[in-house]
Amino acid sequence: MSDMPRYRQNEWISDQQISLDSSRMMAAKIGEAHGISVSQWEAIRGRVAAAHQTLSDARTAGSLPFFDLPTQDTGAIHQMADRVRARYKNFVVVGIGGSSLGPKATHNCLSPRHYNLLPDDQRDGPRFFLLENADPDSSAELLELLDPSETCINVVSKSGGTAETAANMLLATEWLDKGGADLTQQVIATTDPADGNLRKLAEREGWQTLPIPPKVGGRFSQLTGVGLLPAAVCGIDIDELLAGAAHMEARTRTADLEQNLAYRFAAVHYLADTQKQKPICVVMPYSDALSAMADWFVQLWAESLGKAYDRQGKVVNTGQTPLAAVGAIDQHSQVQLFVEGPADKMVTFLRVGEFTHQCALPDRYGDLDSFSYLGGQTMADLLGYEQAATEMVLTDLQRPSMRIDLPRLNPFVLGQLFYFYEVATAFAGGLYDIDPFDQPGVELGKVLTYGAMGREGFENRLAD
Amino acid sequence: MSDMPRYRQNEWISDQQISLDSSRMMAAKIGEAHGISVSQWEAIRGRVAAAHQTLSDARTAGSLPFFDLPTQDTGAIHQMADRVRARYKNFVVVGIGGSSLGPKATHNCLSPRHYNLLPDDQRDGPRFFLLENADPDSSAELLELLDPSETCINVVSKSGGTAETAANMLLATEWLDKGGADLTQQVIATTDPADGNLRKLAEREGWQTLPIPPKVGGRFSQLTGVGLLPAAVCGIDIDELLAGAAHMEARTRTADLEQNLAYRFAAVHYLADTQKQKPICVVMPYSDALSAMADWFVQLWAESLGKAYDRQGKVVNTGQTPLAAVGAIDQHSQVQLFVEGPADKMVTFLRVGEFTHQCALPDRYGDLDSFSYLGGQTMADLLGYEQAATEMVLTDLQRPSMRIDLPRLNPFVLGQLFYFYEVATAFAGGLYDIDPFDQPGVELGKVLTYGAMGREGFENRLAD
Numbered sequence: 065m066s067d068m069p070r071y072r073q074n075e076w077i078s079d080q081q082i083s084l085d086s087s088r089m090m091a092a093k094i095g096e097a098h099g100i101s102v103s104q105w106e107a108i109r110g111r112v113a114a115a116h117q118t119l120s121d122a123r124t125a126g127s128l129p130f131f132d133l134p135t136q137d138t139g140a141i142h143q144m145a146d147r148v149r150a151r152y153k154n155f156v157v158v159g160i161g162g163s164s165l166g167p168k169a170t171h172n173c174l175s176p177r178h179y180n181l182l183p184d185d186q187r188d189g190p191r192f193f194l195l196e197n198a199d200p201d202s203s204a205e206l207l208e209l210l211d212p213s214e215t216c217i218n219v220v221s222k223s224g225g226t227a228e229t230a231a232n233m234l235l236a237t238e239w240l241d242k243g244g245a246d247l248t249q250q251v252i253a254t255t256d257p258a259d260g261n262l263r264k265l266a267e268r269e270g271w272q273t274l275p276i277p278p279k280v281g282g283r284f285s286q287l288t289g290v291g292l293l294p295a296a297v298c299g300i301d302i303d304e305l306l307a308g309a310a311h312m313e314a315r316t317r318t319a320d321l322e323q324n325l326a327y328r329f330a331a332v333h334y335l336a337d338t339q340k341q342k343p344i345c346v347v348m349p350y351s352d353a354l355s356a357m358a359d360w361f362v363q364l365w366a367e368s369l370g371k372a373y374d375r376q377g378k379v380v381n382t383g384q385t386p387l388a389a390v391g392a393i394d395q396h397s398q399v400q401l402f403v404e405g406p407a408d409k410m411v412t413f414l415r416v417g418e419f420t421h422q423c424a425l426p427d428r429y430g431d432l433d434s435f436s437y438l439g440g441q442t443m444a445d446l447l448g449y450e451q452a453a454t455e456m457v458l459t460d461l462q463r464p465s466m467r468i469d470l471p472r473l474n475p476f477v478l479g480q481l482f483y484f485y486e487v488a489t490a491f492a493g494g495l496y497d498i499d500p501f502d503q504p505g506v507e508l509g510k511v512l513t514y515g516a517m518g519r520e521g522f523e524n525r526l527a528d
Numbered sequence: 529m530s531d532m533p534r535y536r537q538n539e540w541i542s543d544q545q546i547s548l549d550s551s552r553m554m555a556a557k558i559g560e561a562h563g564i565s566v567s568q569w570e571a572i573r574g575r576v577a578a579a580h581q582t583l584s585d586a587r588t589a590g591s592l593p594f595f596d597l598p599t600q601d602t603g604a605i606h607q608m609a610d611r612v613r614a615r616y617k618n619f620v621v622v623g624i625g626g627s628s629l630g631p632k633a634t635h636n637c638l639s640p641r642h643y644n645l646l647p648d649d650q651r652d653g654p655r656f657f658l659l660e661n662a663d664p665d666s667s668a669e670l671l672e673l674l675d676p677s678e679t680c681i682n683v684v685s686k687s688g689g690t691a692e693t694a695a696n697m698l699l700a701t702e703w704l705d706k707g708g709a710d711l712t713q714q715v716i717a718t719t720d721p722a723d724g725n726l727r728k729l730a731e732r733e734g735w736q737t738l739p740i741p742p743k744v745g746g747r748f749s750q751l752t753g754v755g756l757l758p759a760a761v762c763g764i765d766i767d768e769l770l771a772g773a774a775h776m777e778a779r780t781r782t783a784d785l786e787q788n789l790a791y792r793f794a795a796v797h798y799l800a801d802t803q804k805q806k807p808i809c810v811v812m813p814y815s816d817a818l819s820a821m822a823d824w825f826v827q828l829w830a831e832s833l834g835k836a837y838d839r840q841g842k843v844v845n846t847g848q849t850p851l852a853a854v855g856a857i858d859q860h861s862q863v864q865l866f867v868e869g870p871a872d873k874m875v876t877f878l879r880v881g882e883f884t885h886q887c888a889l890p891d892r893y894g895d896l897d898s899f900s901y902l903g904g905q906t907m908a909d910l911l912g913y914e915q916a917a918t919e920m921v922l923t924d925l926q927r928p929s930m931r932i933d934l935p936r937l938n939p940f941v942l943g944q945l946f947y948f949y950e951v952a953t954a955f956a957g958g959l960y961d962i963d964p965f966d967q968p969g970v971e972l973g974k975v976l977t978y979g980a981m982g983r984e985g986f987e988n989r990l991a992d
Contacts, residue, residue, distance in 0.1 A: 161860025200887030370865025396625025401834025423664035437983035453976035512917035519901035
């Protein structure tokens with residue numbers, strides 16, 4: 065890197081940073097019935113200060129190390145990625161939840177659209193696959209497709225105990241063994257640095273390993289080796305991802321609600337949910353490349369804020385329901401409901417300022433009025449107008465929306481967006497006064513499944 | 529076909545038909561607070577009878593021809609599909625909304641998982657692609673990938689006026705022309721048999737065409753050439769799809785609410801929404817192959833039932849919000865919210881009885897208790913237990929759910945499912961007393977977009 069990295073130069077940064085326009089959430093724009101009033105906004109300042117203090121204290125105490133991920137050393141990840149890139153034709157992430165959604169979001173956003181179909185010399189890395197679900201057809205058909213001698217398997221699980229990941233790991237390692245592969249070279253375990261059975265197994269078997277920092281939970285792990293190794297393997301600049309995250313870290317340090325865009329995002333969601341009866345928040349990027357990012361956000365928001373109890377142990381059954389949509393596709397699917405159905409939603413649009421391609425539309429068949437207006441314009445313009453039109457229709461109907469503007473899609477911008485959402489979610493946990501870092505509601509399902517599968521120490525309640 | 533087609537033999541049918549268990553929606557299973565009581569169930573019989581009468585009358589009058597699609601003649605579709613399969617390496621559907629979601633759902637369910645990556649001799653048809661969104665990067669990168677001389681383009685639009693489809697059609701035809709292709713052979717327009725500019729253009733240019741029956745709307749068009757041509761091109765048995773639909777047609781003709789599973793599905797949704805404060809209905813297949821089917825259902829339910837006015841012109845702002853999830857993946861994402869968050873949801877599980885592969889899990893690393901319980905079992909069992917566990921947890925917490933059981937995934941079963949959902953949605957329109965076949969809420973957005981793009985006759989209100 066040069067003495068003055070480009071992301072520290074002011075001019076470059078102002079052209080690269082994401083912004084948030086939340087004005088259409090407010091009563092001044094859409095009226096008091098569905099818009100947040102000035103008094104409602106002012107009334108939460110005490111809660112905002114408390115939530116900020118809680119986050120700051122935890123951060124200082126080192127109990128929320130996801131905050132500090134932007135400044136990590138990526139040397140070991142680069143080294144491992146280079147080795148994979150040099151040797152293998154296929155890279156398979158074995159993981160689920162936070163271990164698959166983050167890698168998918170990054171790949172979907174920053175790799176070419178039909179990455180796996182590109183000829184080897186046009187692809188910046190091995191082909192990229194996931195063994196995610198416990199779906200027997202998916203697992204069997206992927207392994208049938210690949211050659212074990214050309215494949216590297218990345219098993220990702222913090223605890224090592226995730227059933228779907230464990231099952232796919234067993235399948236994949238057996239398949240590698242039968243194919244004569246060298247597991248010490250072809251298996252990488254990304255897991256806790258010391259604890260858990262995946263760590264134990266990997267060390268005993270001599271597999272490659274990467275650590276997940278102990279206090280970083282699955283859905284906050286995208287900027288650890290969990291998300292960074294798959295990205296680096298596919299030729300994505302992970303230092304730029306982290307530089308973007310670092311830039312957002314600097315922008316979201318302030319306690320000032322108006323200045324801190326992550327806090328502002330959290331606060332308008334919180335107020336819309338609790339004061340304006342908007343239990344559903346739609347995330348709607350106008351970009352195919354951000355469709356997996358929307359799914360990543362859905363997990364983050366749903367699992368972090370959907371909680372039965374508050375910090376005092378009171379039953380609250382809280383949490384907005386996040387809903388992913390993609391523009392303009394969902395204008396032909398869900399938008400009818402968003403516009404005419406119950407006024408129970410708020411929408412966050414994600415708009416990309418500049419696409420890689422403009423896609424000039426040819427002037428053909430111009431004697432027919434269904435086509436004549438398109439010739440000479442670009443597809444990027446069409447998409448931009450469609451986003452603006454949907455936003456205007458909602459605003460006309462006094463339905464709240466806001467917009468995240470991304471100047472373009474690159475690692476620096478995506479790194480900002482990941483970090484932005486993580487801070488916003490952690491902060492929203494403070495506003496709701498719940499713990500955004502646990503997920504107690506899924507434990508019973510695991511226990512029932514273990515019991516049915518005959519795992520020792522788990523009674524089979526499902527059989528009853 | 530033999531004298532006695534197998535789908536008419538009783539034994540075969542009882543092993544192939546889908547079933548619906550709605551017992552966990554009822555007060556008897558989950559209590560009066562969230563479950564439908566007997567008196568609530570009895571109270572809607574008048575409404576049910578009226579909705580049945582409306583559908584029956586419309587059907588007799590011929591104004592709802594989607595009902596009669598199962599018995600159509602597929603000769604022309606087969607002929608066209610055979611021609612495409614013999615000549616081309618790539619088949620690209622240019623369409624959005626109902627024109628893309630149906631083809632995707634069928635392909636996702638019935639083609640092998642990594643269909644486009646399979647070698648030519650292992651794939652039963654050309655590679656399958658979509659030009660769906662007005663996303664310039666998606667369109668540009670797909671056309672860069674393909675060779676125009678090997679590609680057939682299927683432009684699908686009922687009216688011919690859909691902006692995204694028109695834009696992608698212009699791009700694709702220009703690309704074919706520049707590549708020296710013969711458009712009269714390589715473009716197929718699936719559109720209205722007489723009206724609209726796509727019909728006019730196709731006939732003038734001498735393109736191949738397939739008709740969409742005039743009174744079949746986009747989201748009900750999966751069993752017309754819209755969905756059947758792409759399926760047949762990829763080697764899917766469309767006569768079995770229609771046989772499945774015909775079987776479901778016979779099962780959903782009765783006015784009896786208990787016997788008619790489509791009516792029952794609609795009625796429990798309607799009651800959960802209007803009597804039990806469940807404005808959100810989750811559709812959660814435990815199968816990767818049904819993930820696009822869930823998206824297809826989301827459009828059908830959202831766009832059909834999300835309506836501002838009832839049939840008397842009264843403002844109702846009605847419509848449940850459908851939410852797609854995939855098991856077991858979403859147990860690590862959305863299920864925490866479904867279990868602990870607000871009690872505002874009902875969940876419909878889709879369970880597959882028998883997968884193509886069982887995926888026996890090898891007995892490896894059995895000294896570690898995170899893995900030992902898996903060895904010797906199958907991945908299909910694991911997935912089945914996970915579904916049962918999630919269902920049991922919801923029931924324990926008095927949260928309503930139901931289950932559609934699909935014996936296996938084949939064209940006969942999928943045809944049943946498409947038709948089942950269509951009848952259920954049409955019938956639900958009757959229960960809500962709204963028109964399930966229009967989508968007035970998206971018209972203003974189109975007008976604003978046309979205006980901004982300078983289309984004649986549309987003022988530019990967006991510029992203001």
